[in-house]
Amino acid sequence: MALYEDHPRAGDVFEAIDAGDAIVSAVNLGEALYRLEREHGRDKAVELIEGIRSVTVVEEPDWNLVVAAAHIKAGGGLSYADAFCIATAQRHDAPLYTGDPEILAHEGLAEMVDLREQPGS
Secondary structure (H helix, E strand, O other), rough: OOOOOOOHHHHHHHHHHHOOOEEHHHHHHHHHHHHHHHHHHHHHHHHHHHHHHHHEEEEEEEHHHHHHHHHHHOOOOHHHHHHHHHHHHHOOOOEEEOOOOHHHOHHHHHOOOOOOOOOOO
């Protein structure tokens, strides 16, 4: 969402994608799709999401990821979709780029890049 909300740290997200290693859970991409559709309409939302799909790996949830997300969700304080975000980062030992305070509150579960902070802050 940082890419489409004129976010001050969108450049960091672009750099991560440009490095070629960006992975996003299909669950979280679906979450971005419905938010964008509410704000911009279906056609524009699909166009924006297809742009992300063309430059990232979209991970479809398999049973092991579903179980990992369920265990994270059972710990409390997160939506199930947020749990998929963390489980996907864990699976790939990858940094998780987010400004979501609920996810960031679970920083011990994965390496996180806090998009709320300005570089050099």
